[in-house]
Amino acid sequence: GENVEQHPSTLSVQEGDSAVIKCTYSDSASNYFPWYKQELGKRPQLIIDIRSNVGEKKDQRIAVTLNKTAKHFSLHITETQPEDSAVYFCAYQTYNFNKFYFGSGTKLNVKP
Amino acid sequence: EAQVTQNPRYLITVTGKKLTVTCSQNMNHEYMSWYRQDPGLGLRQIYYSMNVEVTDKGDVPEGYKVSRKEKRNFPLILESPSPNQTSLYFCASRLLAGPAYEQYFGPGTRLTVT
Numbered sequence: 516g517e518n519v520e521q522h523p524s525t526l527s528v529q530e531g532d533s534a535v536i537k538c539t540y541s542d543s544a545s546n547y548f549p550w551y552k553q554e555l556g557k558r559p560q561l562i563i564d565i566r567s568n569v570g571e572k573k574d575q576r577i578a579v580t581l582n583k584t585a586k587h588f589s590l591h592i593t594e595t596q597p598e599d600s601a602v603y604f605c606a607y608q609t610y611n612f613n614k615f616y617f618g619s620g621t622k623l624n625v626k627p
Numbered sequence: 628e629a630q631v632t633q634n635p636r637y638l639i640t641v642t643g644k645k646l647t648v649t650c651s652q653n654m655n656h657e658y659m660s661w662y663r664q665d666p667g668l669g670l671r672q673i674y675y676s677m678n679v680e681v682t683d684k685g686d687v688p689e690g691y692k693v694s695r696k697e698k699r700n701f702p703l704i705l706e707s708p709s710p711n712q713t714s715l716y717f718c719a720s721r722l723l724a725g726p727a728y729e730q731y732f733g734p735g736t737r738l739t740v741t
Contacts, residue, residue, distance in 0.1 A: 521669070549730070558717060558732040559670070604669055613677065614685060615660070615730070617669040 521618025539587040544610035631733035650718030657723035659701040663714040708740040
């Protein structure tokens, strides 16, 4: 069945460094790839998303890249800050817009 | 304020005692969905609804029921809860038109079944 693999499961970086989280998916017909940030005890919140007809999208310190041929997409956070510490989830939506599949999450710790 | 609400936020119950978790949104979204979140597994979709009276199974529907009688409400029903349904549950909603509309999540319901 469909699934998405997310790596790494934990990531510790120094403040100011960059962080990269990678996801690989199985459904080649997927067309929408959001990334969510979840702080402790809070609900997931969308931080950036990308459609299948775009290879890269950037929003200030956050960028997402998509390689449809290889079926993987990545989240890049530059100039990390302590407030970036959270769990990050990748996800994808099936082609008919109905189902969502989430990665298992990456716990990012930004050390001041 | 545009939001998704869930009730209750916390619930401790015993095996076999039927319960309902309510979800309501005020954004006139067609699509609503339920997820469960377990450590190391991310969020897994339980059921979703494309509109009133239209529901379908997600990835982990066993042991759950849903209904969509009104556009704003999408309750999750556990007819006979078991300990393996102890989890953090999130309801979410989004517009259906277009492939890339943000899902808005409720605050979550932490369920413990003893």
